[in-house]
Amino acid sequence: MKLSTKGRYSVTAMLDLAIHDKAGPVTLGDISQCQGISLSYLEQLFSSLRKAGLVKGVRGPGGGYRLAQPASEISIAQIVRAVDEKVDVTNCNGEGDCQGGERCLTHELWTDLSDRLYEFLDGITLAQFVDRPGIPELSMERDKSIGRFMLARKQAEAINRGRV
Amino acid sequence: MKLSTKGRYSVTAMLDLAIHDKAGPVTLGDISQCQGISLSYLEQLFSSLRKAGLVKGVRGPGGGYRLAQPASEISIAQIVRAVDEKVDVTNCNGEGDCQGGERCLTHELWTDLSDRLYEFLDGITLAQFVDRPGIPELSMERDKSIGRFMLARKQAEAINRGRV
């Protein structure tokens, strides 16, 4: 288990998607502005997320990304795993024979710990964060005041198009 | 919360200390050989661990490092925290005013998650790993067969000195 900025960016971006899921796709440009990360870097991350089946892209105007599954079925562990690909914990090159044929005990213990961590993070879903009391209102307030979020923007656009 | 090889090395090294705690100090040279990390790099990590009050060094012949506290009182979180110093999650430079005065909601959510992770890792102590059935025997067997561990070495030395 590894946990770097890459994982953090991905999780926060996914949270953004989850928060605005009902309002339609979120563009990477929006996330890029919010989180202060470059667009292309986000594209790299979302490429991984898409390949992992966690998000799906919607092309064209009004497009962006949405969750590929309900927020209640996407765990933090899945996200972390998608972008921070496997670390080879054992310097014995995976085959468990570091130091002359014996698997290093502490490596085994670390693997145990790593498993436990994943288990823990597998129990936490995006929905658990988004569905908390207070979050939806907060997010909407934020959207309004900053004026650059999908929810607000899409609504405005929809109104302009006479859809609402 | 960040989790890199630095943290992993430290945790596995601490596990080594915990396993051999009763047998006396463990030298960094031994750990270096076992884990395949350079001695000086370990010295850096142990400098942090010592400053965090997790280990204490014993100088002179037969010296090395031992746990500064009982294994049951050292949590994984403490170790990770000691070497992977604080990450500034918010790119708003800690003051919570990213993007024009409003704290980015997703950053807050990430902080929550991070806290939960630390809580989780604070609940796991070195002792929980070391005291598991099967571990002491395994470790001793390993020591014997590799023939370079403190437990074996110290015992041999003690015998040579007529102490046992």
Place this chain on the structure above:
DNA sequence: AAATACTTGACTATTTTACTAGGTAATAGG
């Protein structure tokens, strides 16, 4: 005095992270 072990700081190599720039493909709206 010698061996052993820890300390410190400066230095280098490697990897990861992050960004830049160039595109192509699909789609919605006019």
Place this chain on the structure above:
DNA sequence: CCTATTACCTAGTAAAATAGTCAAGTATTT
């Protein structure tokens, strides 16, 4: 059909963090 908007893809590259080295110490114990 045309244009703007977005996803998507590829390659290169700059910056930063990580990982590791080297060398010259200091402190203890035998």
